[in-house]
Amino acid sequence: MSDIASRYDPRIIEEKRLKLWEERKPFHAVAGRSTKGKFTIVIPPPNVTGVLHMGHALNNTLQDILTRYKRMQGYEALWMPGTDHAGIATQNVVEKQLAKEGLTRDGLGREKFMERLWEWKKHHGDTIINQLHKLGSSCDWERTRFTMDDDYSDAVKEAFVELYKRGLIYQGNYIINWCPRCETALSDEEAEHKDANGNLWHIKYHFKDDLDNFVVVATTRPETMLGDTAVAVNPADERYQALIGKVLVLPLIGRETKIIADDFVDAGFGSGAVKVTPAHDPNDFAMGRRHGLEFINIMHPNGILNRNAGKFAGLERFAARKAIVKELTEAGFLLKTAPHAHAVRRCYRCDTIVEPYLSKQWFVKMQPLADKALAAFRAGHPRIQPKRWEKVYENWLVDIRDWCISRQIWWGHRVPVWYDSEGNVFCAKSEAEALAQAVVKHGKAVELKQDPDVLDTWFSSWLWPFATLGWPKKNADVKFFYPTNSLFTAPEIIFFWVARMVMAGIEFMGEVPFDDVILHGTVRDAKGRKMSKSLGNAVDPLEIISEYGADALRLSMVLNSGQDIYISNEKFEVGRNFANKLWNASRFLLMNIKPEARVNDFSALDMAQLDLASRWVVSRYQKALLNVGQAIEEYHNSEAVNLLYEFFWGTYCDWYLELMKGRLDNVNAQKAAYLVLKDTLKILHPFIPFVTEELYSQFAGEEKILTLEAWPVFDKALVDEPAEAAVGVLIDLASGIRNVRSQWGINPKDQIVCILSADQFALSLTDNLEALKRLLKVSDFELRAGDTQIRNAATGLAGNITFFIPLGDVIDVVKEKTRIEAEVAQQEKAAAAIEKRLANAGFVSQAPAEVIEKERQRMTDLRAKNKELNKALASLI
RNA sequence: GGGCGAAUAGCUCAGUUGGUUAGAGCAAACGGUUUACAUCCGUUAGGCCGAGGGUUCAAGUCCUUCUUCGCCCACCA
Numbered sequence: 037m038s039d040i041a042s043r044y045d046p047r048i049i050e051e052k053r054l055k056l057w058e059e060r061k062p063f064h065a066v067a068g069r070s071t072k073g074k075f076t077i078v079i080p081p082p083n084v085t086g087v088l089h090m091g092h093a094l095n096n097t098l099q100d101i102l103t104r105y106k107r108m109q110g111y112e113a114l115w116m117p118g119t120d121h122a123g124i125a126t127q128n129v130v131e132k133q134l135a136k137e138g139l140t141r142d143g144l145g146r147e148k149f150m151e152r153l154w155e156w157k158k159h160h161g162d163t164i165i166n167q168l169h170k171l172g173s174s175c176d177w178e179r180t181r182f183t184m185d186d187d188y189s190d191a192v193k194e195a196f197v198e199l200y201k202r203g204l205i206y207q208g209n210y211i212i213n214w215c216p217r218c219e220t221a222l223s224d225e226e227a228e229h230k231d232a233n234g235n236l237w238h239i240k241y242h243f244k245d246d247l248d249n250f251v252v253v254a255t256t257r258p259e260t261m262l263g264d265t266a267v268a269v270n271p272a273d274e275r276y277q278a279l280i281g282k283v284l285v286l287p288l289i290g291r292e293t294k295i296i297a298d299d300f301v302d303a304g305f306g307s308g309a310v311k312v313t314p315a316h317d318p319n320d321f322a323m324g325r326r327h328g329l330e331f332i333n334i335m336h337p338n339g340i341l342n343r344n345a346g347k348f349a350g351l352e353r354f355a356a357r358k359a360i361v362k363e364l365t366e367a368g369f370l371l372k373t374a375p376h377a378h379a380v381r382r383c384y385r386c387d388t389i390v391e392p393y394l395s396k397q398w399f400v401k402m403q404p405l406a407d408k409a410l411a412a413f414r415a416g417h418p419r420i421q422p423k424r425w426e427k428v429y430e431n432w433l434v435d436i437r438d439w440c441i442s443r444q445i446w447w448g449h450r451v452p453v454w455y456d457s458e459g460n461v462f463c464a465k466s467e468a469e470a471l472a473q474a475v476v477k478h479g480k481a482v483e484l485k486q487d488p489d490v491l492d493t494w495f496s497s498w499l500w501p502f503a504t505l506g507w508p509k510k511n512a513d514v515k516f517f518y519p520t521n522s523l524f525t526a527p528e529i530i531f532f533w534v535a536r537m538v539m540a541g542i543e544f545m546g547e548v549p550f551d552d553v554i555l556h557g558t559v560r561d562a563k564g565r566k567m568s569k570s571l572g573n574a575v576d577p578l579e580i581i582s583e584y585g586a587d588a589l590r591l592s593m594v595l596n597s598g599q600d601i602y603i604s605n606e607k608f609e610v611g612r613n614f615a616n617k618l619w620n621a622s623r624f625l626l627m628n629i630k631p632e633a634r635v636n637d638f639s640a641l642d643m644a645q646l647d648l649a650s651r652w653v654v655s656r657y658q659k660a661l662l663n664v665g666q667a668i669e670e671y672h673n674s675e676a677v678n679l680l681y682e683f684f685w686g687t688y689c690d691w692y693l694e695l696m697k698g699r700l701d702n703v704n705a706q707k708a709a710y711l712v713l714k715d716t717l718k719i720l721h722p723f724i725p726f727v728t729e730e731l732y733s734q735f736a737g738e739e740k741i742l743t744l745e746a747w748p749v750f751d752k753a754l755v756d757e758p759a760e761a762a763v764g765v766l767i768d769l770a771s772g773i774r775n776v777r778s779q780w781g782i783n784p785k786d787q788i789v790c791i792l793s794a795d796q797f798a799l800s801l802t803d804n805l806e807a808l809k810r811l812l813k814v815s816d817f818e819l820r821a822g823d824t825q826i827r828n829a830a831t832g833l834a835g836n837i838t839f840f841i842p843l844g845d846v847i848d849v850v851k852e853k854t855r856i857e858a859e860v861a862q863q864e865k866a867a868a869a870i871e872k873r874l875a876n877a878g879f880v881s882q883a884p885a886e887v888i889e890k891e892r893q894r895m896t897d898l899r900a901k902n903k904e905l906n907k908a909l910a911s912l913i
Numbered sequence: 914g915g916g917c918g919a920a921u922a923g924c925u926c927a928g929u930u931g932g933u934u935a936g937a938g939c940a941a942a943c944g945g946u947u948u949a950c951a952u953c954c955g956u957u958a959g960g961c962c963g964a965g966g967g968u969u970c971a972a973g974u975c976c977u978u979c980u981u982c983g984c985c986c987a988c989c990a
Contacts, residue, residue: 042949042950043950043952044950044952229986229987236990253990254990255990256990257990268990300988300989301989301990302989302990304989305989305990306989306990309990310989310990311990312990313990317988317990318988319988319989319990320988320990322988378989378990379987392988422918424917424918424984425917425985427916427917427985428916428917428984428985428986431916431917431985431986432985432986435986435987527984527985528985530985531985531986558984595925595926595938596925596926596938597926600983601925602924602925602926604924606939606940607925607939609939609952610938610939612952613950613952613953614952615952616950616952616953617949617950617952617953619949619950620949620950620952620953621949621950622949623949623950624949624950625949626949627949628949674926674927675927678926678927678937678938681937681938682937689949689950690954693949694954697948862934863934865934866933866934867934869934870933870934873932873970873971876970876971877970878969878970878971879932879970879971880970881970882969882970882971883932883970883971884932887932890932890933891932891933894933898933898934
């Protein structure tokens, strides 16, 4: 240990710790093992296609902090890892790969395509899990789950069949969000609104019996006119009342269409007349149903116009738009084109503009589920942090809409529904069960065909908190670890995932799946932009780990976590430097303390004989321990790290270790120094697991798994307010003077030793030392001049009082004078302000007595301090 | 269009139910280092707390209006 390197190298140490964790598997959680109970977190399963990015790094660091902390506290802590099959995303990846080989999924066929998908999963599926290891995540890796594992599929089928039985799943023809590129339905959440600058085209629809006159309709999607089956006006709109029922002729294609009246129409918008395309617009669909209109689908699923589009058939939808506008213009039907900003829905996976499309899909009836979730939420479950998201969550539940869960892709859980030749539906967990149902119905075996569609990825993820534990089996894990305690995730998936997990939890387990939901910020670059591959501003966590270390990555990220997190390379230096400081402070101790000073706990300290500085640092440590624990419990991680940073660096290293240097022969003090640092390593461990565990092991003389060591217990008896006050004064005094710090010390008899440097101002401190002596009740103290520097100066300039002042310091004395003068003025100003306040009749009559007393005391203190400062000032000149 | 949030030092943020002279880290400038650490130590400078109005003995903190930014939701063709 004495030849321990003076610089911390995270690469070597982290690799070593990771190997040890792999061998010993310390993160494995066993149901029922701890008497203190469980602590459960489920990981937000990253997409199996994913590679670790900064968002994951933050998310997983936060989870790891809490998991390690709870584990140290004696809870049976389970952090459940896993990945999500990410239906559309994964299929897209593999399709791209196929495209490179000149293959398509249709060309390959469902079976072969699925083989390719599984092959891909086998080779690339563990990438992100491996990367999570490197971050130091203390997941129970043996339990790693994938949302398409066999037993997980059982859970998905169970959920579907159960909801179907309960009447909460239905199939129907509705307008849904359709992505023509992915050729699948999307849920409302998967079709994101994005602002776009479009046009509002005003088109003339002429009357059949009066071709010279016309009605003007405005549209942002002129190609949909090919599917128009009515024009609607508001029944109260006087301009159109007489025209209701009249027949119009659709431009370009000549189909006849009627004017209908519907309250939906806003007379104030555009011309007040709306073209109605029931098969290609959700509102028009509703109107179509109300008025019994014809539904004309003009488009193939891939966005190419079909034969209902007449001469425009075969054109892609936007090419068709262009062509139609051109023809309308040429034929004189286009009245005007006005620029129009509006929101367009886009596929959240491929950003393609979504087409409202009429098709037969499976839906979950959400109202009954949402009602229960809402009731639970209003009873306080789950708690959401930060609180401002609570309303967002609540509003979504209030305005709940049914969930379209079928997808026309292949990668995913197949809809567990079979049809007979007549189209009868048999919903069952297996084909055999479906067949049995069919036999009951028909009295004989018939041939069944399974629904070709798969389920929305989120239909499996919403079961994550209990399906990962083994549900629908009622095993010990489910019983012990459910419900989970905390869920850490990004606000983006509050609807996709969080709200739906709550619903599933209530529906299938009878209990909300987590107590707390912590929504953390987005990781951004230094300029505040979201990190993205396309912007090229993404910081790769793996690069940071190899350059600065995983500990540095974690510490810096947590330290910088406010609402959003702004990341740039130099921020990781803070974390790296901290780990190095920790390394060196430990090195210093190990080099300087005797073996018998390496004691186990504070009971080994002889408190009665302990020097002032050690009593001080022990007391400060106890307070840090208390506050850090509290901050972690409240999820205020950045605060916890700040406290630790300040305590370890600012208190322990900058002051205590420096004071220690004067009395390295005191074994009792060595014990204190050792104990405080050893415990500091413990409370730092959840944040920076690698370096702390390595050093802790060095201290122990054997390899330790720090997350399995007990969290230190706060001991109120070790809090020593007088010692804190006394050393506080010392520090106050010393801080004001350049370079005095290392010349201050407290000897084993609790006497202050002041070795004055070549700084004349220091001499003036005699007065302050007298005051300090009184305060500390120290019977005698030494004033000793003489370090190398002073001696050197003295040799050259003996006999002259100015020999204490090296030439450059004259300027410093002047500076010091200026500084004190400014301080005096400032304090006088403050004292005057308080005096004024005290003279204020309203203050005296209305402020609480203790506030007044405090203010009085403050004023007295300020004035007294000023007196002292003035004296010091006088002695300067 | 509806809702939510933010605005404090050059940057990132603290600032507890109104009650010290508004703090810290980073960056900057200056200075230091034979003796754990230059990934170190010290010092300095830098703020009408976004703007206006109000409540109060007292406002960074509470109320109100405005400005700017961010986020979420949304079927006005």
